[in-house]
Amino acid sequence: MRTQIAAANWKMNLTLQQGQDLLSNILSKSTSVREGHAVIFAVPAPYLQAAKEIVGDRQNVYISAQNIYSKVSGAYTGELSVEMIKSVGVYHSLIGHSERRDYFGESNQFLAEKVDIALANDVTPIFCLGESLEIRESGKQNEFVATQLEESLFHLSADQITKVIIAYEPIWAIGTGKTASSEQAEEIQKFLREHLASKYGQAISDQISILYGGSVKPGNAKELFSQPDIDGGLVGGASLVADDFVAIIDALN
Ligand SMILES: O=C(CO)COP(=O)(O)O
Numbered sequence: 001m002r003t004q005i006a007a008a009n010w011k012m013n014l015t016l017q018q019g020q021d022l023l024s025n026i027l028s029k030s031t032s033v034r035e036g037h038a039v040i041f042a043v044p045a046p047y048l049q050a051a052k053e054i055v056g057d058r059q060n061v062y063i064s065a066q067n068i069y070s071k072v073s074g075a076y077t078g079e080l081s082v083e084m085i086k087s088v089g090v091y092h093s094l095i096g097h098s099e100r101r102d103y104f105g106e107s108n109q110f111l112a113e114k115v116d117i118a119l120a121n122d123v124t125p126i127f128c129l130g131e132s133l134e135i136r137e138s139g140k141q142n143e144f145v146a147t148q149l150e151e152s153l154f155h156l157s158a159d160q161i162t163k164v165i166i167a168y169e170p171i172w173a174i175g176t177g178k179t180a181s182s183e184q185a186e187e188i189q190k191f192l193r194e195h196l197a198s199k200y201g202q203a204i205s206d207q208i209s210i211l212y213g214g215s216v217k218p219g220n221a222k223e224l225f226s227q228p229d230i231d232g233g234l235v236g237g238a239s240l241v242a243d244d245f246v247a248i249i250d251a252l253n
Pocket residue numbers: 009097169173174175176177213214215216234235236237238
């Protein structure tokens with residue numbers, strides 16, 4: 001059974017105090033996360049250490065960066081490195097969120113370098129991909145996400161690819177209130193798994209958690225997560241409301 005994951009992406013929201021209160025509140029309501037499940041909080045960089053302290057030694061709860069740079073250290077003003085996040089005990093990072101791709105011009109090739117540096121440093125990449133509305137309307141979404149997989153991940157070994165979490169986030173469903181229907185999400189996530197299987201074999205592909213992201217809410221989480229190729233969610237807006245995110249955690253299979 002693949003790990004079922006509820007991942008929060010706070011994006012560029014909340015002050016330190018608000019973030020600490022939110023995290024403590026969620027953890028007080030979701031007291032234990034069972035084996036086979038994982039709850040991940042991708043928090044703003046200045047809060048990584050404080051968030052890590054709140055999580056303490058809870059099992060199956062992880063703090064994640066929202067981004068890392070493709071180099072370990074050096075003259076890269078303003079960037080965040082794997083070594084830095086590891087030094088505060090953080091071993092996960094989102095890589096390739098559509099907002100990074102769109103606003104900061106991050107290409108598939110550049111993201112491949114970030115994936116490499118993460119894996120070389122025992123940091124788990126939560127690799128995001130997904131198509132725009134324009135691509136969806138042209139019917140080329142499978143081709144598009146296949147290229148994202150191929151150009152950023154297919155150079156990895158079978159052992160490495162099993163260490164990556166993939167998050168399918170159709171851009172047209174992010175923050176818009178428009179969720180992909182569970183059938184639409186399952187269709188493309190099944191395709192992603194088949195594409196991974198064509199490269200690495202079914203046994204490897206079957207081990208990789210593929211999350212869905214894009215307007216996941218308490219009201220649609222259960223149905224989305226019950227699809228065979230949806231192994232949980234990457235949640236923006238609803239992860240900022242304690243009761244909503246707790247309900248989404250509870251919706252994991
Ligand atoms: O981008 C997302 C998570 O990374 C999804 O955001 P929303 O849940 O706000 O649509």
